[in-house]
Amino acid sequence: MNLLQVLQVLTVPALVLGINVQSGSLRVDGTIKSLAVDSTNPRLSWRLESQSRGDSQIAFQVQAAGTDSLWTLPNLWDSGRIPSSDPFVRYNGRGLKSRSAVFWRVRVWDVNNKPSQWSQASTFEVALLQPSDWKASWITNPDFATGKNSLPLFAKDFNVGCVVSKARLYLLGLGVHAPEINGQAVDDTVLAPGYSTFNRTLWYSTYDVARLLKPGNNVIGVQIGKGIYDSDKPLGGKRYTKFAIPSQPLKLIAQLEYMCLLGTSHTIISDDSWASSTDGPYLEAHWYGGEEYNALKEIKDWSNPGKSRQNWTTAKLTTSPGGALTAPRAPQIKRCETITAVSVKPGPDYLLFDFGVNNAGTFNFKINGTGLAGRRVTFWPAERLKSNGYIDQSTMGTNIFHAYTIKGAESEVYSPKFIYHGMQYLGINLTLGSDIIWAPKASDMSMTVIRASNEQVLEASTSDKLFNGIHSNIDRSIKSNMHSVLTDCPHREKLGWLEQDHLVFDPVAMGYDIEAYGLDFMRTIADAQAPDIPGLIPTTAPEYVVFSGQYLMYRDDPNWGVAAIRFPLLHYEYYGDITILTMRYNVMSQYMDYLQQQAGGKPYMPDSGLGDWLTLNNTTPKGATATFAYHQAASGMAAVEKYLNHTAKAAEYQALAGSIREGYHSRYFNETGSPHYCVNTQACNAMALDIGAVPVESEEAVLFALIDSLEEQGWHWDVGEISLPSLIRVLKGANRNDILYELFSQTTVPSYGSQVVYGSTSLWEHWDAPTTGGSYNHFMFGYGDIWIVELSGLSQSSGSVAWKQIDYKPVVVGDLTQAKTSYRTPRGRASAEWSRTGSSLEYNVEVPVGSIGTVTLNSTLVTLDGGKIKAGMNGVTSTKENEGQTVIKVGSGMYKFHANLA
Ligand SMILES: *[C@@H]1O[C@H](CO)[C@@H](O)[C@H](O)[C@H]1NC(C)=O
Ligand SMILES: *[C@@H]1O[C@H](CO)[C@@H](O)[C@H](O)[C@H]1NC(C)=O
Ligand SMILES: *[C@@H]1O[C@H](CO)[C@@H](O)[C@H](O)[C@H]1NC(C)=O
Ligand SMILES: *[C@@H]1O[C@H](CO)[C@@H](O)[C@H](O)[C@H]1NC(C)=O
Numbered sequence: 092m093n094l095l096q097v098l099q100v101l102t103v104p105a106l107v108l109g110i111n112v113q114s115g116s117l118r119v120d121g122t123i124k125s126l127a128v129d130s131t132n133p134r135l136s137w138r139l140e141s142q143s144r145g146d147s148q149i150a151f152q153v154q155a156a157g158t159d160s161l162w163t164l165p166n167l168w169d170s171g172r173i174p175s176s177d178p179f180v181r182y183n184g185r186g187l188k189s190r191s192a193v194f195w196r197v198r199v200w201d202v203n204n205k206p207s208q209w210s211q212a213s214t215f216e217v218a219l220l221q222p223s224d225w226k227a228s229w230i231t232n233p234d235f236a237t238g239k240n241s242l243p244l245f246a247k248d249f250n251v252g253c254v255v256s257k258a259r260l261y262l263l264g265l266g267v268h269a270p271e272i273n274g275q276a277v278d279d280t281v282l283a284p285g286y287s288t289f290n291r292t293l294w295y296s297t298y299d300v301a302r303l304l305k306p307g308n309n310v311i312g313v314q315i316g317k318g319i320y321d322s323d324k325p326l327g328g329k330r331y332t333k334f335a336i337p338s339q340p341l342k343l344i345a346q347l348e349y350m351c352l353l354g355t356s357h358t359i360i361s362d363d364s365w366a367s368s369t370d371g372p373y374l375e376a377h378w379y380g381g382e383e384y385n386a387l388k389e390i391k392d393w394s395n396p397g398k399s400r401q402n403w404t405t406a407k408l409t410t411s412p413g414g415a416l417t418a419p420r421a422p423q424i425k426r427c428e429t430i431t432a433v434s435v436k437p438g439p440d441y442l443l444f445d446f447g448v449n450n451a452g453t454f455n456f457k458i459n460g461t462g463l464a465g466r467r468v469t470f471w472p473a474e475r476l477k478s479n480g481y482i483d484q485s486t487m488g489t490n491i492f493h494a495y496t497i498k499g500a501e502s503e504v505y506s507p508k509f510i511y512h513g514m515q516y517l518g519i520n521l522t523l524g525s526d527i528i529w530a531p532k533a534s535d536m537s538m539t540v541i542r543a544s545n546e547q548v549l550e551a552s553t554s555d556k557l558f559n560g561i562h563s564n565i566d567r568s569i570k571s572n573m574h575s576v577l578t579d580c581p582h583r584e585k586l587g588w589l590e591q592d593h594l595v596f597d598p599v600a601m602g603y604d605i606e607a608y609g610l611d612f613m614r615t616i617a618d619a620q621a622p623d624i625p626g627l628i629p630t631t632a633p634e635y636v637v638f639s640g641q642y643l644m645y646r647d648d649p650n651w652g653v654a655a656i657r658f659p660l661l662h663y664e665y666y667g668d669i670t671i672l673t674m675r676y677n678v679m680s681q682y683m684d685y686l687q688q689q690a691g692g693k694p695y696m697p698d699s700g701l702g703d704w705l706t707l708n709n710t711t712p713k714g715a716t717a718t719f720a721y722h723q724a725a726s727g728m729a730a731v732e733k734y735l736n737h738t739a740k741a742a743e744y745q746a747l748a749g750s751i752r753e754g755y756h757s758r759y760f761n762e763t764g765s766p767h768y769c770v771n772t773q774a775c776n777a778m779a780l781d782i783g784a785v786p787v788e789s790e791e792a793v794l795f796a797l798i799d800s801l802e803e804q805g806w807h808w809d810v811g812e813i814s815l816p817s818l819i820r821v822l823k824g825a826n827r828n829d830i831l832y833e834l835f836s837q838t839t840v841p842s843y844g845s846q847v848v849y850g851s852t853s854l855w856e857h858w859d860a861p862t863t864g865g866s867y868n869h870f871m872f873g874y875g876d877i878w879i880v881e882l883s884g885l886s887q888s889s890g891s892v893a894w895k896q897i898d899y900k901p902v903v904v905g906d907l908t909q910a911k912t913s914y915r916t917p918r919g920r921a922s923a924e925w926s927r928t929g930s931s932l933e934y935n936v937e938v939p940v941g942s943i944g945t946v947t948l949n950s951t952l953v954t955l956d957g958g959k960i961k962a963g964m965n966g967v968t969s970t971k972e973n974e975g976q977t978v979i980k981v982g983s984g985m986y987k988f989h990a991n992l993a
């Protein structure tokens with residue numbers, strides 16, 4: 092070691108032994124958010140780490156202050172030492188109000204009652220909570236009409252007479268807003284405000300703009316797109332739209348509040364002094380059909396000071412759409428990843444770019460416009476190609492295209508701004524005459540993936556390439572549909588169909604931290620509860636299209652509506668935030684009442700609704716899937732009531748769930764031949780087993796009927812999206828991972844594997860999308876991802892909340908030699924990794940601080956760290972052998988087990 096190395100070693104900060112608050116782990120209402128927290132008692136949370144096994148927090152202390160220097164006497168809150176093992180607490184200090192700024196920090200005591208160091212301070216600021224905080228008026232430009240002129244621009248010139256120390260811009264433009272100050276975008280979020288029921292909730296954005304303001308003249312400029320808010324017929328009538336609702340005026344409300352270094356504060360508000368123009372470059376920005384952009388109409392420096400606005404009109408005052416102005420909790424929509432095109436194929440009037448993967452987002456195209464001024468180029472996204480190599484939009488809505496009219500500059504970039512959509516390919520109609528030397532390269536085209544910026548918290552892989560491909564496809568479709576709500580697909584529909592949100596909850600919540608996202612999402616569901624039918628939760632939220640008459644089943648199906656009960660329940664079990672249950676209790680119980688009324692006193696549901704959606708065997712009665720949902724609702728309510736300590740109510744719903752199980756059994760059980768349910772479809776049997784409707788004496792026979800059918804079909808399922816999770820749970824629960832292994836290894840239709848082998852990089856809407864014309868980017872069949880993620884053995888124990896108890900139960904099956912999962916729980920990282928050589932199994936697990944791990948190994952020859960396992964030593968709290976298995980309970984920390992499986 093030379094001197095330099097010695098010095099480096101000496102300057103490394105001393106490793107803090109014992110417990111420690113993870114740096115950067117402090118969260119407010121489930122997310123890293125410093126601005127516009129929509130609450131005066133937000134939930135503060137943190138994650139811990141420790142060098143010792145078996146560590147946990149036995150107490151914590153939170154301090155909060157108005158500045159980052161008041162720690163000797165924190166002026167907002169000093170919780171004192173609070174005994175608790177939970178790494179979260181609601182702020183309970185001095186009253187906060189709109190705009191309050193809070194710095195807070197936390198320390199904890201470990202199992203030996205030794206305090207940690209204080210965490211670094213984190214900060215947040217309260218949103219505008221009262222309607223009276225808004226001094227601004229809603230404004231509009233009544234001149235705007237699609238086809239007549241361009242989407243409105245708004246601008247406000249103002250003078251700043253000081254050096255600015257702090258500035259917040261609160262703003263909402265409907266449909267979509269893109270604000271700038273002095274020519275610069277205010278931040279990196281896009282496509283706000285997203286979806287809401289506009290007469291209930293209006294999500295406004297909050298931006299820190301201090302760095303953009305300067306002494307002297309300044310300008311706020313806002314471009315407005317249409318979003319889903321204005322989905323009337325698109326320009327020219329040749330573009331696709333999912334639905335056409337009468338056009339509504341685009342409008343804006345904005346309030347800039349800034350403080351000077353010397354302490355004075357100032358406010359700039361939207362009112363009829365703002366200038367507006369309909370001469371800008373955006374002739375269309377349709378949410379479904381695409382943009383029409385004329386670069387020749389760009390107004391140079393339109394949001395810069397010193398610009399003459401003699402051609403502009405003034406904005407007119409208008410009314411609010413009615414909803415409450417609310418700061419979102421969810422991480423905002425951002426450009427999350429950039430992918431350069433992998434190839435471009437030129438043709439006579441046509442260029443085809445391939446991004447290599449199917450994603451949702453926008454694109455960026457570099458144009459050499461020299462000599463091309465005025466030339467209109469069209470861009471055609473697609474998920475697949477026709478046999479002649481041309482793009483094929485049949486899976487996503489025809490026609491979706493963007494048009495860009497070239498300005499004539501040597502370097503232009505076009506990137507659609509007010510829309511996102513799914514695509515793998517992009518065809519460009521561009522006539523390259525002999526006069527044009529420019530030939531775009533693949534590197535001139537890139538795609539940016541756009542989604543809600545929820546933190547990615549999972550890494551999972553196995554030794555099986557096919558399984559990894561399935562996992563990656565499902566993940567890509569989850570990402571592609573993670574917008575302001577979870578949508579069904581990112582192009583044709585872009586609607587928040589609800590069934591997938593509880594059916595596929597586990598893969599979504601394992602992949603991404605959706606704590607904050609889920610809180611907003613539950614508000615969106617609550618807002619959508621039908622105004623006309625008491626209690627009804629429609630199939631989509633927001634309910635932008637109200638189905639009725641012969642299409643009523645598209646509005647009312649209990650497998651969709653039950654998301655209002657199961658989504659918050661599952662959210663609570665993942666994150667432990669009880670307010671999602673207390674706040675949404677009425678929504679849930681009113682929906683439960685609605686279902687009971689629909690059942691009309693019977694312990695089952697009539698044949699109605701959408702059935703086992705997209706099943707390949709449509710003989711499953713709709714009453715069976717509806718009754719399954721009815722049971723999920725009742726058992727879900729029983730769990731909710733239990734968590735809320737409503738003992739009597741919990742018992743009541745448990746009894747109801749029990750009677751529905753009997754109802755399913757008495758209505759659908761058939762003992763002729765071999766015992767089975769309804770017409771012996773996989774769905775009927777799987778759902779019966781999943782809800783526990785099958786009497787013990789028939790369980791084996793019914794499971795056999797299910798397995799028989801799978802085998803008869805060459806180890807393929809024929810189920811739809813409602814019963815697929817049941818089928819997977821039932822087989823796993825019966826310890827038939829060998830059969831699941833067969834099912835997941837299939838490479839012919841219907842299976843996940845066939846999609847990977849086909850070359851798809853996302854999950855299909857139909858089991859055989861290329862034949863049926865279904866979309867290539869739906870995540871509703873995504874539940875199977877959880878089987879792959881859990882091959883490592885890692886899962887939250889049943890009955891546990893916020894990952895307090897974790898199972899480590901490796902699924903060593905088939906030809907797999909390795910599986911690993913790493914997941915960031917609300918308490919810290921949990922991971923599990925096994926690898927097998929012959930009968931020798933290595934199993935490495937990591938248990939977060941404060942959690943209890945239950946390791947179950949299929950062997951009685953088990954060692955820990957190469958030695959014998961003893962309770963009370965090395966983090967092990969108990970160990971027992973049971974029917975050839977060893978079950979070891981451990982505290983937090985990393986463990987290396989070895990088992991001989993022979
Ligand atoms: C919101 O609008 C819907 C449909 O436009 C209407 O049915 C509902 O009553 C309105 N709700 C409120 C709170 O105004
Ligand atoms: C703006 O005003 C100028 C001067 O009045 C006029 O020449 C020009 O055509 C106008 N531009 C537009 C786009 O209306
Ligand atoms: C390009 O333009 C031609 C002629 O207008 C049209 O037939 C073709 O569909 C277009 N191709 C694409 C990919 O838009
Ligand atoms: C752009 O195209 C023009 C004419 O085709 C050519 O002269 C020029 O070099 C090109 N510029 C770049 C940066 O490629």
Ligand SMILES: *[C@@H]1O[C@H](CO)[C@@H](O)[C@H](O)[C@H]1NC(C)=O
Nearest residue numbers: 669672673733734735736737
């Ligand atoms: C339910 O009761 C338990 C035990 O008394 C308590 O710890 C918990 O906070 C209660 N939950 C609610 C939601 O009141």
Ligand SMILES: *[C@@H]1O[C@H](CO)[C@@H](O)[C@H](O)[C@H]1NC(C)=O
Nearest residue numbers: 761762763764765769770771
């Ligand atoms: C019961 O199952 C048998 C054998 O599959 C079938 O023939 C019969 O029609 C079923 N009965 C009912 C009531 O569905």
Ligand SMILES: *[C@@H]1O[C@H](CO)[C@@H](O)[C@H](O)[C@H]1NC(C)=O
Nearest residue numbers: 707708709710770771772800
């Ligand atoms: C549906 O499943 C039943 C029971 O396995 C079977 O008899 C029937 O042929 C299947 N129907 C279709 C369309 O596959």
Ligand SMILES: *[C@@H]1O[C@H](CO)[C@@H](O)[C@H](O)[C@H]1NC(C)=O
Nearest residue numbers: 826828900901902903904949
């Ligand atoms: C444990 O081993 C038995 C016998 O080999 C097998 O049936 C079972 O599936 C295994 N369980 C797990 C969880 O791997």
